[in-house]
Amino acid sequence: MTSTIFDFVGDNSGEWQVTSMTAYKGNPIESVSHLTKVPLGDLSQSEKGIWSFKGIISNLRYTEKEEKDKLTSIQEDLGRKNATLAAFIPIRKSETWWNLAQDERRKIMESKSKHTQSGMKYLPAIARKLFHSRDIGEAFDFLTWFEYAPADAEAFEELLDTLRKTEEWTYVNREIDIRLKKV
Template sequence: MDARVKPGHDGGVRHTPLESPPVPRFHTRMFTVFRGGKSGAWRVTRFAPVKGASLSPTPSLSVVHSLSIALPMLPSATSWRLAGVASHLRYTERDEKKRLDAVQAEIGRPEATYAALIPIKKSATWWELTQEERRQIFEDRSHHIAASLKYLPAIARQLYHSRDLGETFDFLTWFEYAPADADAFEELVRTLRATEEWRYVEREVDIRVERERLDAG
């Protein structure tokens, strides 16, 4: 079941209940698991491989927050599952973090009935670079943060790290936005995919989903 998720100022996540109970912010490693299957709070509206192999298309998506990534997976109900954990910002400097904190939106806003799950795997060449070299590509040359700021707070974003968990993808990026901001989101995606950083992506899948409004009768 899904829960509203709020980015924490410490790089973690704050959760407020939507369909599942709150989760602790500290002292506990909370995993987020996305499951594609026949049922879920989010209805899949588009399923597109962007680069590399795709995932099996599914009609629905569920988001589960758990203390374990070893969740039951029934073949008849679930086609795939992707797990990640929210972590500190890896390539962000203090001033950039302050600017992000000042304008970034919360996950789980009632009006944000559109969302996108974009899992990404980068090449071995990317991971062979030093942290400083990756930072130079990420922001100094690709301007990832600076380019994204203009789309906040209309588009909310939460990044989950998967590489350290031994998962198939390195990152799971979750975006939420209102239908009126759909064009802005498409522009953001095009902007990010035109950067030098994206040249190191070897696999990416773009999954768009929609849910009913929380205040719908």
């Protein structure tokens, strides 16, 4: 069975080497040298590392059919051989965001901030996965994960830069930007 629950474990060793860790917004988390993405979500105490964050692959909330079809037709899976770089970016949004109605949130994300529209231009170079954490009482609302080849690193920075300037991002109150290199 494919796992839908993952733990991201920060420790002194692991699958990915941490190349940088920046508290882009809000409080930082403890520095670690490595990170491992572990399926199943039932880590024993000794496997929890220096820190670990749990996230669940869930259904789409805002994506409309046309967008979904387009994404599905061009996006690539995680685990590509040449995608030796990754970014792990845990994000929390404000209570103001969560108090908005679904249609208001969609309007901010897409009509105003063009999140999917902008992101789409970077597919299939950037492979991505969104993990939800808010409903399981974690410190972050989302754990975002991206994998790309070194040749696409600059494009990834450009996309992040674009998204961080949007109205949607004014609701982000905690964001840790962790960059990784495959060990």
